[in-house]
Amino acid sequence: MSKLLKKPVKLALIQLASGADKSHNLTHARDKVLSAAQSGAGIVVLPECFNSPYGCDYFPSYAETLLPSPPTPSQSPSFHALSAMAKEAHVYLIGGSIPELDTETKKYYNTSLTFGPSGDLLATHRKVHLFDIDIPGKITFKESEVLSPGNKVTIVEFPEYGKVAIAICYDIRFPELAMIAARKGAFALVYPGAFNTTTGPMHWKLLGQARAVDNQVYVALCSPARDEDASYRAWGHSLVCDPLAEVLVEAGEREETVLVDLSGEKIEESRKGIPVYGQRRFDVYPDVSKGEVRFEDEV
Numbered sequence: 001m002s003k004l005l006k007k008p009v010k011l012a013l014i015q016l017a018s019g020a021d022k023s024h025n026l027t028h029a030r031d032k033v034l035s036a037a038q039s040g041a042g043i044v045v046l047p048e049c050f051n052s053p054y055g056c057d058y059f060p061s062y063a064e065t066l067l068p069s070p071p072t073p074s075q076s077p078s079f080h081a082l083s084a085m086a087k088e089a090h091v092y093l094i095g096g097s098i099p100e101l102d103t104e105t106k107k108y109y110n111t112s113l114t115f116g117p118s119g120d121l122l123a124t125h126r127k128v129h130l131f132d133i134d135i136p137g138k139i140t141f142k143e144s145e146v147l148s149p150g151n152k153v154t155i156v157e158f159p160e161y162g163k164v165a166i167a168i169c170y171d172i173r174f175p176e177l178a179m180i181a182a183r184k185g186a187f188a189l190v191y192p193g194a195f196n197t198t199t200g201p202m203h204w205k206l207l208g209q210a211r212a213v214d215n216q217v218y219v220a221l222c223s224p225a226r227d228e229d230a231s232y233r234a235w236g237h238s239l240v241c242d243p244l245a246e247v248l249v250e251a252g253e254r255e256e257t258v259l260v261d262l263s264g265e266k267i268e269e270s271r272k273g274i275p276v277y278g279q280r281r282f283d284v285y286p287d288v289s290k291g292e293v294r295f296e297d298e299v
């Protein structure tokens, strides 16, 4: 048995086409999750903001309340839909992300919910690094105008398989999160994300491969499908890199589900062949996974 990934598993990334109608987005996601499970997937991933269009203008009107947990169905229809689809499909479901409103603090977050095959909530990740960029003439985006950042590293244990790290989109640009998760024993880093037609071609695949080669783990990036009429045009190209940073599977721009088999042996082989994993010089520089790392939400 592999140390990190207890048994092989099929991973599905659903490059979902979402629109303005939330309840349609939820039923559409359910259909896709069920069909991924029918194709043999044990772990299924949805994209960032899978229940809404993506953009600062949309966060408040689509936001749902998650706390105290569990929320009621009227506080969070997406929580209940995700829980039900995980249970019905009997999969581990990394439910992309949804806009969240904490009614106590009045703060909005970009939040990912992960459910187990019994429909139980396993993890919540609020996007830690907000997408604030300004490339003149190309793209200016300031999530921090509306959203607040999360404040923890998220690693979730899937009892049948092992540990998976979850972070959202822009979080992938910060290698520390990935390094910490890999050194804490994650076999995969999963990023629901919605890059765009400027930074997508520049960095999407490169960042997936970079996090994989640095950490010798699987890396999965799951985008929404591109909507040419939307104010924010997602890059698409959902992909999975193996621990040698080879891209195993890559979607196009439209709605599509990509499936790939993950095996623990592949992680161990890659680490045996190129043993950087055990050659680090923590006498020369610090190990970011040690010391001040927050794994729990600050209340």
Ligand SMILES: O=C(O)CCC(=O)C(=O)O
Pocket: 048, 130, 131, 168, 169, 170, 171, 173, 193, 194, 195, 196, 199, 200, 203
């Ligand atoms: O980092 C990028 O280029 C895109 C990030 C993004 O779209 C996001 O965080 O939602």
